[in-house]
Structure formats: structure tokens, C-alpha cells
Amino acid sequence: MLWKQAHDLAVLRQISQNTLVDTLGIEFTEVGQDFITARMPVDHRTVQPMRLLHGGASVALAETLGSVASVLCLDDPASQAPVGVEINANHLNSAKEGAVVYGTARPLKIGRRLHVWNIEIKDESGKLICVSRITIAVVERR
Secondary structure (H helix, E strand, C coil): CCCCCCCCCHHHHHHCCCHHHHHHCCCEEEEEEEEEEEEEEEECEECCCCCHHHHHHHHHHHEEEEEEEEHCCCCCCEEEEEEEEEEHHHHHCCCECCCCEEEEEEEECCCCEEEEEEEEEEEEECCEEEEEEEEEEEECCC
8 A cells, every 4th residue: 555644635725824834825626546636726825927827836746745745655754754866847738827736646666665646737638737747755754
């Protein structure tokens, strides 16, 4: 089984309060057998001056999904921490202000010390906006 930790959406929302996740309006919507999904509004918090989704906001959504997914895969979150070591993104299409985008993270590799996630961000019609991959190291907490 992929998930080793409980994945109650209410808890995910609660731990996101007063963080970048909260600031950008990111909201976790579903945790499936092998994926996690969140939505993010394309609004004044997430657009660039041309009123289109900012690429950095897409990357923030992708990193949020990969990081939270890795937490759910940890054997012992009290002694382990997931830390991002690399992220990339290809911005394929734009999303206009007023839209909502949905990111879904799926695992490419889940090892004891290394997690790699593929994240697809789509608009409400299913158009692919961004594809991202994040590599996360699992380290011992100090």
C-alpha cells in the first residue's frame, strides 16, 4: 500500500493553515489509492501581470502535492522528514484569471530514502497546463 499515514482531508486542510498553501488558496480535494489532488484558484494571489496563472504558483502547487504525498508515505513522520531536492516544470498552456486549476501527484518511485513524484496540473476542462516532477529526500529529523 502506498499510503502509510492517515489521509483525512480535514487534517490536511488544518495543517495547511497559516502557510503558503493557505495563502495561495490551495485546497486538498481527494486522496486516492495512488494519487493526491488539490485545487488552486487563478486569482489575485496566483496570477502574473498579464492576469494569467503565474508559473511560480504552478510550481508551488506541484511542490505542495509532492511534499504532502511524501509525508503520507513515511514510515515514521515523528523521526523522518521529506525535503525537496529538485523540482522542474514545463508550462504547456495558460490559465486565465477566474479559472481554477487542479493538480494531481502520482508516484514514479517511492524508496526508503528517495521519492519521485509526477504532477499534472489541469484546468477545469481537463486541458494540461503544467507538468512537473519533484524529487524528495527522506531524512532523519534532528
